[in-house]
Amino acid sequence: MSTLEEHLEGIVNIFHQHSAHVGDFDTLSKSELRKLITRDLANTIKNTQDQATIDRIFQDLDDNKDGEVNFREFLLLIASYHCATLLQ
Ligand SMILES: [Ca+2]
Ligand SMILES: [Ca+2]
Numbered sequence: 513m514s515t516l517e518e519h520l521e522g523i524v525n526i527f528h529q530h531s532a533h534v535g536d537f538d539t540l541s542k543s544e545l546r547k548l549i550t551r552d553l554a555n556t557i558k559n560t561q562d563q564a565t566i567d568r569i570f571q572d573l574d575d576n577k578d579g580e581v582n583f584r585e586f587l588l589l590i591a592s593y594h595c596a597t598l599l600q
Contacts, residue, residue, distance in 0.1 A: 535580065541580060556597055
């Protein structure tokens with residue numbers, strides 16, 4: 513496997529570690545998203561204790577407005593927040 517593929521597999525694994533607890537196995541509820549951000553994106557996204565921040569991020573990510581964040585929607589979070597940090 514290439515390095516990129518290994519990293520992508522790592523992202524998928526972390527997503528599933530958090531998505532499997534509440535409701536749909538393959539999507540993140542708001543509480544699951546909050547835990548993922550708090551544990552695994554603490555250096556990228558600040559103010560994770562602030563409910564308004566979590567609400568805003570969740571609404572931004574939930575592109576199809578079904579109340580859950582799927583993997584495609586989650587990748588937008590990784591790309592937009594992490595790249596914004598890297599490119600500063
Ligand atoms: Ca879930
Ligand atoms: Ca959604």
